[in-house]
Amino acid sequence: DQQVKQNSPSLSVQEGRIxxxxxxxxxxxxxxxxxxxxxPAEGPTFxxxxxxxxxxxxxxxxxxxxxxxxxxxxxxxxxxxxxxxAVYFCAASGNNAGNMLTFGGGTxxxxxx
Amino acid sequence: xxxxxxxxxxxxxxxGQNVTFRCDPISEHNRLYWYRQTLGQGPEFLTYFQNEAQxxxxxxxxxxxxxxxxxxxxxxxxxxxxxxxxxxxxxxASSDSPHNEQFFGPGTRLTVL
Numbered sequence: 634d635q636q637v638k639q640n641s642p643s644l645s646v647q648e649g650r651i652x653x654x655x656x657x658x659x660x661x662x663x664x665x666x667x668x669x670x671x672x673p674a675e676g677p678t679f680x681x682x683x684x685x686x687x688x689x690x691x692x693x694x695x696x697x698x699x700x701x702x703x704x705x706x707x708x709x710x711x712x713x714x715x716x717x718x719a720v721y722f723c724a725a726s727g728n729n730a731g732n733m734l735t736f737g738g739g740t741x742x743x744x745x746x
Numbered sequence: 747x748x749x750x751x752x753x754x755x756x757x758x759x760x761x762g763q764n765v766t767f768r769c770d771p772i773s774e775h776n777r778l779y780w781y782r783q784t785l786g787q788g789p790e791f792l793t794y795f796q797n798e799a800q801x802x803x804x805x806x807x808x809x810x811x812x813x814x815x816x817x818x819x820x821x822x823x824x825x826x827x828x829x830x831x832x833x834x835x836x837x838x839a840s841s842d843s844p845h846n847e848q849f850f851g852p853g854t855r856l857t858v859l
Contacts, residue, residue: 637788667847675852675853676750676752676837676850677837678850679847679849679850682847722788722789728844731794731796731801731802732841732844733791733802734781734789734791734839735791736789736790737788738788739786739788
């Protein structure tokens with residue numbers, strides 16, 4: 634049972650435009666959500682997070698939106714840059730197992746120059 | 747501090763052999779996590795330490811898997827009697843408190859022939 638899902642395996646965007654990556658979850662006990670970026674042969678790198686008490690968090694070009702009623706979150710990257718090309722994972726944690734992270738399957742973002 | 751480090755970065759072994767991986771977390775991070783990532787999937791939680799105590803190990807994939815963190819600093823993950831299905835990327839992460847982001851190491855890629 635996949636508790637965190639990223640339904641788009643890949644996304645292609647033109648440089649300078651907005652990238653929108655989506656994530657859905659099923660476990661209502663999740664109360665903290667994170668986005669990680671991963672390049673080949675490297676570990677995931679933390680990007681941005683959001684607590685369930687908020688609906689938006691912004692950090693530079695990255696904004697995460699949380700819709701608790703829909704159990705949906707999204708990551709917006711504006712403007713997209715070629716260096717943003719990577720695999721993006723959303724992850725969720727609740728108050729269990731030391732706040733272990735449950736990851737989605739990832740979305741490969743390609744930003745074309 | 748240069749972040750979470752893992753050793754070795756790559757390991758090729760024959761089926762039936764034992765392997766051990768090491769993780770050095772960020773200094774002063776008391777929480778340490780092990781994850782496994784297979785091709786096309788997000789990382790999957792295995793186990794978690796707070797200081798030297800292993801507080802969650804029910805997600806270890808079988809009794810062939812074990813982990814230690816003897817002095818609350820570095821950790822080791824051992825796989826006994828490796829099988830081809832154990833081939834994956836093994837990731838270590840550390841954190842200094844719950845609901846703070848986990849910082850990942852570069853991973854150890856295991857190939858079982």
